[in-house]
Amino acid sequence: MPGISILFNSNEKKIGDGNNVKEMFSNALNLLMYNDSYNQELFLGEDKRLIGCTRYPEYPIHISENKEFWICLEGKIYDKNMASISDEIFALIKHVFNERTTAQENRIIIADWLLSKDGDFIIYALDKINQDFVIINDVLGRLPFYYYSEDGIIIASREIQFLSQLIDNFHLVDYKFDKLGVAELLLFCHTLGKRTLLKSVNRLEPASLLRIQKDDLKNNFKVHVENIYSFNFEEKRNASISIEDNARELTSLFLEACNNRADHSSKNIISLSGGFDSRAVAAALYRNKIKSYAVTSPEPNWRPVVGNSSETEVAKKLASTMNIECENYDVMIPKAENLLTLLRIKNGLVYLGHGFLPRFLEELKDKHRSSPINFFTGHGGDISFTNLSFNVLDVDRWVRSILRVKGHFPLHIIAALTKINETELIDELRNILSSYPEEDLSLKNAHFLFFENNAKLSFEIEDVNRFYFWSVAPFYSVPFFKYIFNCSDKSKEKLALFREFLFAISPAAAAISNSDWGCSILSKKFKILQHILYLSFKHRKLRRFIKKIYDKRAYNYKDSSNIIQCIREQVKHCNKITNFLAADILEKILDDSTHYSHEGIDNLLTITSLIEQRVCNRSTLNKYY
DSSP, rough: OEEEEEEEOHHHHHOTTTTHHHHHHHHHHHHHOOSTOOEEEEEEEEEEEEEEEEEESOOOEEEOOSEEEEEEEEEEEEEEEEEHHHHHHHHHHHHHOOTOOOOOOOHHHHHHHHHHEEEEEEEEEEEETTOOOOOOHHHHHHHHOOOEEEETTEEEESSSSHHHHHHHHTTTOSSBOOOHHHHHHHHHHOOOOOOBBTTTEEEEOSSSEEEEOOOOTTOEEEEEEEOOOOOOTTTTTTSSOHHHHHHHHHHHHHHHHHHHHOOTTSEEEEESSSSSSHHHHHHHHTTTTTTEEEEOOOOTOOSSSSSOOOOHHHHHHHHHHHTTTEEEEOOEEEOOOOOHHHHHHHTTTSSSGGHHHHHHHHHHHHHHSSEEEEOOTTTHHHHHHHHOOOOOOOOHHHHHHHHHHSSSHHHHHHHHHOOOHHHHHHHHHHHHHSSSSSHHHHHHHHIIIIIIHHHHHHHHHHHTTTOOOOOOOOGGGGHHHHHTTTOOSSGGGGHHHHHHHHHHHHHHHHSOOBBTEEEEEEEOHHHHHHHHHHHTOOOHHHHHHHHHHGGGOOOOOOOSHHHHHHHHHHHOOTTTTTHHSSSHHHHHHTTGGSSOOHHHHHHHHHHHHHHHHHHHHHOEEEEEE
């Protein structure tokens, strides 16, 4: 993975010191050199502190320093040039390290600064005087970052594989996998909160300040992590403004976000589908007169809800309307090497149902090898324009509802499979929900759906793009995000606000049918379909009828399918899998595979493949894919 990796060591008895540790650090970085365009760099290698990176040439890392501080900006702040942002960061870091500033004053200063910056970034800073070190990520936590801290040893990286490797090399953890993390991925396709699939390895939450200092008594490195800011979905400052006026303001913010994210030294390429989100990005670039290119590749097993036009057909029509060159990559059926790449770079945090993604990205990178790529996606459009505030009566029923609606397996099955108590997962989910700042439970639900159900999965998937080239998602622009989540939830019902927004950007793009629905967002048919969906939330019988329509898009795996046979053989030849997953429950799931969603079985393959690879050092995927 391109990005920064860190090792702080004050426990020489446990992992050694000097050249030995430095060599192991370098060897771990070497494992992150995913192709011949990557280079390894060591930025700081003194006094038990090692900071380095792996990256391809255009991956954005900017180092600056003065007499007081060493500072690194990973990622991009889109609305500022590098000279001005460096000055701002130095001023910010001076406050962070100022011992005369109270914690509350610091929190306000950092939060205000983060909220004023539109970017996908992480800041790293070393105080040269007292050797304290801090890490600050952006307000949405757009770049996944992971850390381990125990017994004076701190390992942190953009690349979870780096932590996994050093933890193994130094024999730091006796039980490799986090049981609750495994259970959560099997249920939801993602882990919850700061949890990952690795024991003692955490994900840095959005708008966090991670501070590394020496303990005064033991002289050991210690980590303190503080959440600086949390969005409150109860704030609806734009609720009294009309849909039309909000759409105009959102259009202006979105055009600016797309313009700021364009890279004139790279080839701006849009991942264009037949849906609404990516066409909004394409239309905005067209409006901004930014030269761009489109690529399209339907997901394997994609099926429309009620439409009959393919994703490719609609994408080509959209590209033609905006006079954009469009490349069709057809359906990318993943091969074993693609699944293994995904396992390697994301350590299971992106489930193998997205195995087609590395194949697509590799082919795209290879075809455009002569030019750096700046990759635009429509990620975030659907979640931003959806009313997420469902009626919630009490926390207990809310927790059960999330497990029932969002879970790909029944909770009791997953609890038995992963050898945990059901209450462990229920309590963690309840604690996460209770930590949100909203008082209204329905708006706490909106917070969960965005920052857990959406961000934990979507941001990790987007990060796969960055293994190959820089990737941007204008719908996650901070000014746009702040504005749209201050609009009324009612205005988002039946996609009313999105309809006005898309029409304001491009009437021509809005008029073209959506591949899922088989009609334009401007059509009467679309309004009728959205009204039926809206009513289905209130009427159980209608909801069951709608589910039957949606089930046309679904599929499951029969016993004869490759995935079921692969899992069976994995268990047969890597008996350590049953150290982590109960053999009898696993067999029952495989015997009843048609009763479970394809996502659920894909999640199971992700976990069994990860265990087989990490514990048994082998892979059965090569035989079946």
